[in-house]
């Protein structure tokens with residue numbers, strides 16, 4: 532039914548307008564107690580076998596919403612109501628910014644992909660922190676907070692910019708993510724080089740520790756699929772060296788070649804990051820590489836082109852403790868999370884593993900042992 536609705540309504544609308552419309556409906560439904568309970572009962576049934584502990588949090592499952600959908604932390608309960616086991620808000624920057632001019636979000640329907648050059652449109656970390664402070668939790672969801680660099684801040688002042696956001700937001704974060712991998716802020720991805728990344732991650736770690744006493748906020752870094760393999764290894768080694776809690780692999784790609792894209796070449800040629808199905812192979816490859824390097828020392832989050840329960844299961848076997856999605860939600864709609872959970876529970880039950888935790892990295896361990 533969603534597919535029909537998508538074809539008849541959303542597909543005929545500008546992609547960003549469709550996003551805002553769907554988002555308004557989700558938020559409105561989540562404000563009505565009886566309705567949200569009914570929706571959650573249908574879309575987010577619990578599967579006890581999928582309960583997951585990661586980053587110090589007990590979660591009802593491993594499958595969460597990737598950053599970029601709820602940039603301003605306005606729909607955490609709505610997304611939880613739809614069945615996401617954790618919600619990563621952001622990317623939030625120290626200063627409010629409106630992002631790139633529209634149009635800036637494009638659908639590649641035949642490829643089950645999106646291209647976006649949103650450019651971190653968000654309310655800024657002071658406003659988002661105030662919103663999180665006011666939030667009255669309805670569903671006890673794990674909330675990740677993803678931070679990035681304000682566009683007008685020069686690369687040389689990036690650390691202070693991230694530190695400002697970390698100081699404001701860390702206390703509301705079940706985990707904090709340093710995003711150095713979006714392609715739509717000029718120079719941002721240069722921060723993935725270890726010489727730049729080391730002081731950035733150390734600075735954010737100290738800021739989170741200063742801002743939050745009594746608990747240690749887990750810190751993760753989110754990387755691009757376009758890193759060369761040697762650079763993936765370098766980030767993995769740095770993460771271990773700095774005692775980082777996790778790595779999120781991956782963000783969108785700037786690549787277009789070799790992905791088998793069949794959409795209108797004019798759309799394919801749009802500047803921005805490509806997400807969805809064509810990203811799956813490289814994201815999985817990066818995840819495998821990371822797991823082979825860091826093993827269980829660091830929590831890995833697999834994201835990029837996850838469409839089915841089988842995809843999510845393969846990420847877990849490759850080394851992901853948590854899995855996220857974004858683009859497939861746009862194409863598959865509100866029953867998607869339910870289907871992924873059901874399929875994951877079935878796969879776990881049919882597998883030789885007693886728990887999801889036992890399955891994490893099983894494929895990669897087989898290859899490397």
Ligand SMILES: Cc1cc2nc3c(=O)[nH]c(=O)nc-3n(C[C@H](O)[C@H](O)[C@H](O)COP(=O)(O)O)c2cc1C
Nearest residue numbers: 597598599621622647782806807835836856857858
């Ligand atoms: C419209 C859009 C906006 C995004 N914004 C962000 C963002 O602000 N921060 C971020 O870390 N990732 C952002 N992402 C990347 C996603 O979090 C995710 O890493 C990527 O889309 C790959 O997952 P998918 O193939 O399931 O969509 C965005 C993706 C899309 C499609």
